[in-house]
Amino acid sequence: MRESKRMNSLKFKYQVSELAKDLLNKAKSNEPAITQFLKSIATDNNAKLAGLENKFKTLKSLTRKLMDSVETRENQSLERQSKKIDDSLRYTIILQPDEYKTGYQSILSLIEGKEFRIQNIWNAWGMERTTDDTGYRGINVTIISSQNQKFELQFHTEESFRLKTETHNFYEERRNPKISRKRFAELIKIGKENAATVKLPKGM
Numbered sequence: 691m692r693e694s695k696r697m698n699s700l701k702f703k704y705q706v707s708e709l710a711k712d713l714l715n716k717a718k719s720n721e722p723a724i725t726q727f728l729k730s731i732a733t734d735n736n737a738k739l740a741g742l743e744n745k746f747k748t749l750k751s752l753t754r755k756l757m758d759s760v761e762t763r764e765n766q767s768l769e770r771q772s773k774k775i776d777d778s779l780r781y782t783i784i785l786q787p788d789e790y791k792t793g794y795q796s797i798l799s800l801i802e803g804k805e806f807r808i809q810n811i812w813n814a815w816g817m818e819r820t821t822d823d824t825g826y827r828g829i830n831v832t833i834i835s836s837q838n839q840k841f842e843l844q845f846h847t848e849e850s851f852r853l854k855t856e857t858h859n860f861y862e863e864r865r866n867p868k869i870s871r872k873r874f875a876e877l878i879k880i881g882k883e884n885a886a887t888v889k890l891p892k893g894m
Contacts, residue, residue: 710753717779720839776832779841790891805836825881
């Protein structure tokens, strides 16, 4: 019985790993055209793409995310959870604080006019001082391309991008499904304290 469970566990881990590879290979195939387009619209809007060296989620991180998502949602299949992954390919656009809102709106308008579909928008600037505030600042948009490639586009200022980069280890720790409530609360408090120094962009 124990051997059977071990074999099932190994089979499941293999399936997760293979599915993660498929997601990553698809992202790599569709990336060049998406990157070229985003570079163009960023330049046209006095913005810049940042962190392109990290535009692909690592295989290890993608595998872990899939594994965690299935373990925490026992009634949902692996295939179903894989369709929710929106950051196997991800981008960051940096805007000036005084031009942030208009730049963000202009870029989204251009994206929607070029065979892309906006699936979801999460405005973390609006979370400040709410019960949902984790200390993250920025806007994250889930987009689907004409090749049916789902990717994430984050909008930041230099300050909020630096905050995200410097506190990424806290985010990784916080998303661990085995984290204690006490430690989770500690990390949220740290996140809010770090975010207190980030200037709110004009109009947000």
